[in-house]
Amino acid sequence: MMASRFEPMQNDLLLRTAKGEQVKRPPMWVMRQAGRYLPEYHKEKGSKDFFECCRNPEVASNLTIQPIDHFPGLIDAAIIFSDILVIPQAMGMEVVMEEGKGPVFPHPMRTPDEQYKKIMANEVDVKESLDYVYQAITLTRQKLKGRVPLIGFCGAPWTLLSYMVEGGGSKMFFNAKTWIYKYPQESKNLLQKTTEICIEYLAQQVVAGAQIVQIFDSWAGELSAQSFDTFSLPYLKQIATELPKRLASLGQATVPMIVFAKGAPFALERLCDSNYNVIGLDWLHEPAEAYRIAQKAGKVVQGNADPGILYGNAASTTAVVENMVRGFGGGKQGWIANLGHGITPYAKPEALEFYLQEIKRVATAS
């Protein structure tokens, strides 16, 4: 009943690859593909605040589609324009986006005090509080008319805890480390609560029209392997086992799931032993090595060039692409092409265009 709301898919490379199928060339998309490196992003955003754009389904859907229009035939998926920090907002924390600085929490959760107790006691109605995201997803699916699939996403519990207690980006992770090592039980309580919210949030995104989901554990690399096993992995795994069950209870078919644990090469084998279909790789991974490990486990990989290659030239880009295509088995099975992290505001759109063209050229020839 639900699926018929939208036009049939013209390009399902991403969905087929994520399920492990053979394809004629690798699907391509880029983390942060809708963003400040695109002149039309600034035009659409105007003087609006970042979260205002996220909360406006018309603006969010337009921003989501911009990279698909900018790079015709080169981008095989859209990712809904939003942010991982909408979950802390829904949990009752204030988050503002400071121009040129990034997200800031005016009242971070520095210790397990009254604020923590309040957040833990707060019953979050994810369906209602994040309704604007679901509206943006449905509107985007309608506007896409089946051109490419739409990706939904959320932040991983550990990465969200880091933001909630640090109050923004961090170099030292003093507060986040204090939490996990000094208050492990309270940390686990908060991680568990966040996990349950992530599951419901992703399920509602799928109900609204998201066709595949990605979980961003952007700060996984701050943890040791041992701490990752305690404070991140169990929650990531829980999301991957519980989301399909929740979708079934909503009468919804399951969708492929991507997990991206940045800066944590030790996480690859661990995540291969999970319910995720796709493991995102940053540039710390050697393509051939990572591909071999993932293939053995029946998992698809996604990635993984350093976004910094876009500051280089044609020769340096082609060299990286050739190594990736070769390493990832030629690109006709088991690999979703992306960068190893989000594209930066310093990248030129033409550099991204060349990167994508080269992947297409080399993979099609292989």
Ligand SMILES: Cc1c2[nH]c(c1CCC(=O)O)Cc1[nH]c(c(CCC(=O)O)c1C)Cc1[nH]c(c(CCC(=O)O)c1C)Cc1[nH]c(c(C)c1CCC(=O)O)C2
């Ligand atoms: C850690 C994280 C955040 N947000 C996100 C992550 C995980 C991915 C990652 O590791 O980068 C996820 C995210 N944020 C955004 C998207 C949109 C979809 C897309 O990928 O195109 C996605 C998937 C838009 C955004 N999120 C943000 C922007 C820039 C906002 C602006 O100033 O216009 C965009 C387009 C802001 C943001 N939001 C966040 C930070 C740290 C920042 C500031 C960093 C920066 O300045 O680039 C938190």
